[in-house]
Amino acid sequence: MSSLAKQKQEKQMNGYLLSFGVCAAAAFFIFLPFLVVDKGLFQYCGDFNSQQIPFYTYMNGFVKNSAGQWSWETDLGTSAVNSYSFYLYGSPFFWLTTLLPQAWVPFSMVPMFMLKFGVAGLGAYTYLKRYSAGRNYAVIGACLYALSGFTVYNTFFNHFVDCIALFPFLLWALDSYVYDGVRGVFPLAVAVNLLNNYFFFAGQIVFLFLYFFIKLLTGEYRITPGRFGRLAFESLLGVALGCMFLWPAVLCLKDNPRTVDLSSGFGFLLYGRVQQYFAILASLFLPPDPTYLPNIFTDAVVKHTSMTAFLPVVSCAGVWAYMKARRKSAFTKIMWACLIMALVPVLNSAFYALNSSYYARWYYMPILIMCAATMQALQDEEIDLMEGLRPVAVVTLLFAVFALVPKQEDGVWSLGVVKEQSQFWLTYLTAVLGLLIFYGVIRWCRGHEKFTRVLLAGILGFSVFYSVAHIALGKFPQWEGDANYRSECYVAARNNDLPDDHFYRIDSYDCYDNIGLWMEKPCIQFFNSVVTPSIMDFYPRVGVKRDVSSKPDQKLYALRGLLSVEYVVVPQDKMSEFTEKWGAYGYVYDHEDASLVYFRNENYVPMGFTYDKYILLEAPLPETEEGVDAADALTEAGAAQDALRAGEPAPVTLMGLAEDSRSNMLMRAVALTGEQITKYGYLMEEATTADTANLTYEAYVQDAAARRATASTSFSADGTGFTAEITLEKDNLVFFSVPYDEGFTATVNGVEAEIERVDGGLSAVLCPAGENTIVFSYETPGLKLSTGVTLGAILVWLGYCGFIVFVEKKKKQEKH
Structure with missing residues (x-):
């Protein structure tokens, strides 16, 4: 290399920094229009507004202020570890936000997206660099991964992006062990991904097996039995390092009805609707529709499934060209294997413990391989990119038929089977635009020094465009419905003036989801998929559907007394409607602020009472x-x-x-x-x-009064459990509307007492006549054991790394 060329290379920006920077910058420009519209507090739609913002905000306060593990504000009460380890408890990105004041957290969502997109680019570059001919090609591959349709689509869920960002480091660590003999790093990568999200990690295990054995069978991995044994040890060590939240989650989820629902018979082999196959294939060619607005294959299971594998500009043209030219490579075989698994229900569900509910939330893993294949097709001039572009362009053009095919409904003819023509053509023409950009770059720039720079600019500009369009399509249909989100949640609910001198629950009527988290008050209207399993047993018994949320209908007025609901929160514009419909059921006006009205329940019964x-x-x-x-x-x-x-x-x-x-x-x-x-x-x-x-209702008023007359004289609750005092005329069971959880232990007057599961899912304890002090103490089942395993694994890992350093140092000394 000439000294001039060497100087030029040294002046180039570090590839790691460049990948992180351009992906983070792209994220900034994607969200900038919405930051302006939302005046700094970015609101999207659905789960993002209902879960991600309030979860991050609430848990920021919980981890700083709670001395225990029980969250009273999560449904009827739930282990904070079990409920939030799926969403954020193990995420390094969440823990960064705890450095901020709680009031700042809602405004940090976009900066955190920038960081996550940047880390995704950094991780992808770290993995791809091994397979690239130079820095620029690896940067392009990194941008394709970080800005793929899968990443943009899953901003709706937010915490899924954490998994996308961290996964490439797992493959990089595996490659480093096999190719370079690097030891001690793979356990860390395993631990970080497992801690971040145990559910996604289950799919990552499946993919790692697939990746490893295909590379082994194709000869790209060569490993001796001894090194294979050390890899198995490092894998187990990584699981031990990261199992802090895993065992508690297993103990909790084993009783969750959503996790036990296997397919059978034809359901193992075939999807029930042919549209499912077309939807899966279309996800390779077209930018994704918003998660809750599928537009073409509306009879398929598409909503909220993360079904997209779209790469900006290049689509799957680079993949197609690579697979045709390198038929025997490991990447080709991995991609074929993943396509087959996507098309066979039982294989697809292998990434989700064989659950029959359809999801495509594992696609980010083969997408990384698609980016690697595309990168190699771009850098290898022997691969004809046009051989990939032409068939992809033909297939993409054919999708137009879905908007042009004639149909007849109620005697009226029209064109297209798509739900919304305007949405379809925006998405479709965006895909066509990407292919035109790719064609132009290949036609006029390939073989020139500027090729990678022009292609990177095209990818970044296109990604910003299609991402803004995607988010806008999801956000603006809910514009009117979300107009009061900031004033009701961030301003009014967060600054509520409800009393703090005793324990009670609240109810909400037509408010935004999880308003109780904003208020930091227990609310019986709650949206979270992972709660104490006994809640999912209790609620259906009283006529309340409980799958991903608890939303007891207002007609179940007696349930409010049973669950110690004292206040109902109502938006200002719904005050008259609520009063007219439910005012006769014991709800009286208490006070109001600029956005919310508060009604008091006259039939409120304090926590802890008896029956005759x-x-x-x-x-x-x-x-x-x-x-x-x-x-x-x-x-x-x-x-x-x-x-x-x-x-x-x-x-x-x-x-x-x-x-x-x-x-x-x-x-x-x-x-x-x-x-x-x-x-x-x-x-x-x-x-x-x-x-x-x-x-x-009249009888309920009398029953509520009777229960109130026997209720505890005091009830104080915190993250460790609760303490109640009650005076009884005779021995009796004292009932608490606290979900039955094996993590609770109880004492009555200092003597250990057995907790009974009553009403199908709530708690009671036997107390003697006279004055009683009841203490329920909570520890998340399995947390001590799993924490002990993690701490022990840290010591083992440190010893292991120390041994590696000692051996390497000894080898160097022997050489000298």
């Missing part, structure tokens, strides 16, 4: 050969079971009542299992048919 009646939760299982063991476990109900065997009328059960009246009944009687009735039935009277006949 019980009702059987549900009828015993029939004594069939298959059900006899379960029946025996459920029917130790003394007289109730004897009555059944004697042919007498079946006992009254909560689940035998109409759903709308069950919460009314729970204000009158506690619901116990047969086994619990055997233990505690002597304390109370059994509810009869007469008790279930008068479940009116």
Whole structure:
């Protein structure tokens, strides 16, 4: 190399810094128009507004102010570790925001996006550099990855971008071990990705196996049994390093009904609708639609699935050209394998523990390989890019047929099967524009020194354009609905003047999701997929659907008393509507501010009260050969079971009542299992048919007053649990509308007490007559064990690294 060329190379900006900088800058220009429109507090739509902003803001305060692990503001109460480790608890990006004052956090979302996009570019460059012919090609590949349709689409979810940003370091660390013999780094990469998101890490394990063994079979990886054994050790060490939140999550999710839903039969092999296949293939060629606005294949499972593998400007032209020219390469085989897995339901679901719910949230992993293949096609002049561009252009042009095919509905003819023609043509012409840019750069610049610079400029400019269009398509349809988001959530809710001198829950009527997190008050209207599993058992029993959110209908007025709801928050423009519909159910005007009105529930019952009646939760299982063991476990109900065997009328059960009246009944009687009735039935009277006949609002008012008369005199709660004081005339169960969780331990007057799971998912404890002090203490199940494993693994890793340094130093000394 000449001295002039060497000087020129030294003057070039470091590739790592350049990749980080251009990707972060692109993110800035993508979000800049919306920052201007939103006056600094970026609002998008859906999950971003409902979860990401309030979760980050709330948890900023929680980790700074809470001494414990129980979050009362998360639904009816949930382990903060279990609930938020999926979203942010292990994310390094979240912990950076804790350096900010809580009030600044909502304004930090865009700067954090810039950082995440930058880290994604940095990570991709770090991985791709090994396979590149020079810095510029690796930078191009890094930008394709960081600005792919998958990344832009998943700004809707925000925390998914964390996984996109950190994943390339995992592949880089694996390559470094196999190719360069670098030891001690792979465990760190494994730990960081596992800590960041255990759910995505499950898919990363599958992909790592695929990547490793295909590279091994193609001969691109060569590894001795000894080195393979050390790699297995480093893999396990990495899992141990990062398992701090993993074991608690496993213990929590094993009882979550959303995680147990396997496909079967044809569902393993074929998608139920042919549109699913077209949607998967289209995701390679067209920019993504907003997550909640699928436009072409509306009968496929597309909403919120992250189904997109679009690369800006190059589309899959570079991939196609590379795969045709390098048919036997590992990258080609990995991409074919991933395409097959995407098209076969059971293989696709392998990235999600074989769950039958369709998701494509693993596509970022093959996208990184697509970027590597595209980069190699660009830098290898023996590969004819036109051989990739031509078929991609033809397929892309063919998608226009979906907007032009004639259809007839109700006797009226029209063109197109797309939902919105304007949205389709914007997306479609954007894809065509990208291909035209790519064609122009190939036609006039390939082979010239300026090729990479011009292509990079085209990719960056195009990415900003299509990303702004994508976000705008998702944001502006909700413009009117989100108009008061800032004033209601950030201003009014965050600065509410509700009392702080006692514990209560709130309810909200037609407010923005998770307004309780803004207010830092427990709210029964809550949107979070991961909560204490007993909540998902309790709510359906009282007629409330509980999948990704808790949203009890206002008609279940008695549920508010049962759950100690004292205030209802209503937007100003909904005040008259709420008063007209529900004012007669005990809600009276309390006060208001510029955006919100607060109604007080006259039927509020403090936490911790007793009953004088019980009702059987549900009828015993029939004594069939298959059900006899379960029946025996459920029917130790003394007289109730004897009555059944004697042919007498079946006992009254909560689940035998109409759903709308069950919460009314729970204000009158506690619901116990047969086994619990055997233990505690002597304390109370059994509810009869007469008790279930008068479940009116007037009767509820009387029942609420009766429960209030027996309620605890004090109830104080914090992150460690709660302490309650209550005086009883006789021994009795004291009920708390706290989700049953195995992490709770209880004492009554300093003596350990058993916590009973009543009402199908809430808690109660037996107390003696007289004055009682009840203490519930919480520790997330499995956290101590997993923390101990992580701490032990840190010591092992330090020892391992120390040994490596010692051996390397000794080798150097022997050479000299």
